[in-house]
Amino acid sequence: MTQVIEGMELVYEKPQTMTDAYLHYCPGCGHSVAHRLLMEVVQEMGIQDRTVGVAPVGCSVFAYNYMNIDMQEAAHGRACAVATGVKRVMPDKFIFTYQGDGDLAAIGTAETVHTINRGENILIVFINNGVYGMTGGQMAPTTLIGMKTTTSPYGREQATMGYPLKITEMISVLPGAFYVTRQAVHTAAAVRKTKKAFEKAFEYQKLNRGTCFIEIVSNCPSGWKMTPVESNEWMEKNMFPLYPLGDIKVPTQLN
């Protein structure tokens, strides 16, 4: 229980759905905020005992150390397939995956597309920071043209390295996608909107109408070699024009 100092008011509390483990994420990284928002919603909806999460390979590979719920750690790119297996045998439970851009949009593209095409009633949380963070800042499918990474040291060149993959737009056209939105977690306003999106996604999961997909455009101060503040400014200026925030597909009929 939180100890409230006498005469002080409690305005902020760690949700019980987060463990006490120290987060290993770099200072300023969006993962910690996204984790907490997701777990806040699980707590507020009272679904901790009915929620199973699937962690990816990438920076959030240890998500299960921080989220105080039952979780499975998937092989690289396979989170959506694992979540399909979990959901199919427990259709009344709340199932989500939490994946980065390399995991979801490169090695796991087939699993991502087909899971959504089957309209699996799960939530896919997609953190897009345009870089492989865990392995040290290599080029990702979502890396911007001209963006320098350890495997595009002179900047991503379209002619030899292809274009940034707008997978969220791609999957939004699938009939199995029920709710598709792109959000961020770098400002108070963005945090509020993302939390709202998580709430909607879990509510929609009860309807059994298809896959909910929430992209969070995020920063990677270490991979981008910037301070947290610089990285957020850079993200607004460079990432948001290609990956604009907002709803991409919203359910028109909820019944």
Next chain:
Amino acid sequence: MEANEPDVRIMKGNEALAEAALRAGMHAYFGYPITPQSEILEYLMAHGQKRGAIVLQAESEVASINMVYGAAGAGRRVMITSSSPGVSLMMEGLSYIAAAELPCLVANIQRGGPGLGTIQPSQGDYFQATKGGGHGDYHLIVLAPASVQEMADFVFDGFRLAETYRNPAMILADGALGQMMEKLVLPPAGSLPHRVPEWATVGKPKKRERNIITSLHIEPEKMEQINLHLQEKYRTIREKEVRFETFHTDDADIILVAFGLSSRICQKTVELAREKNISVGLVRPITLYPFPKSILNTLADIANAFLVVEMNAGQMVEDVQLAVNGKKPVYFKGRMGGMIPSPEEVLREVELIAEHHTVQA
């Protein structure tokens, strides 16, 4: 049919395996079409869902094995089947499943390789099945059926072993066993109870710690402990779960060693050889992992020579050599690429060996 009358059928091996899985209380099956095992997915799509099983055709074997991971991690009884090229695609997933100690049953209805190969029967995946197959130190429990009856029976044994040891089990059959029709007695439903285990990820109730299914242990000290634990488990499996059959080995000068379809052929060779007064016996490993080492080592004290017969370039022969440990010569006869040896061509090898050892004697 009377209540206690045995349920006798004539079925294809693939269909017998699928029907047995339903009777064994399989909760979920994840498949992908590939010859010569597509009947399993087809049969389960036609009959499984009606009988309460989850049956899903995945986008690939890579996806299907990871669906198995998810469903097995949720504590359900899960099966997956494929044939050689498809099973290769599952190797990553099986390494994770073995490391995370998830029970599941895999059936490989082998076809000739390497590569895309052929759709004809083969035993070319023995190494892959028995030595791990994917990355890291792990083993599957491997059962080798030799009849349509065993295609059905080993489903029950496979689930039981997988769940007892929290380890993936594999039925290593071949295209002929999958495709051929034979009479069998179908095992009754309801004989294999199941309970969702404590460790399953089903949603964390307030009063228990969260359950985590993972194979990631970044600290080497911890990872070594996990490996030691797995090795201890495999040791127990080797001690307790070895299964084999012998046929006329008591007075045999030459011992044939063969599994699966090859053992059926060798059985005929034993009869043909004995008609010619060559005393030949047969050891048929039923579990390929754990491998029946000691019976072979014991027989090496009595017999003069061993002949290993496989539908591959010589894979199990290495395990026979290790078991015999130099006591007696170990010969090999193999056909590859989807070809099946005939009892007569095995007999010719037997005759050559008999001649050679008579000369020596």
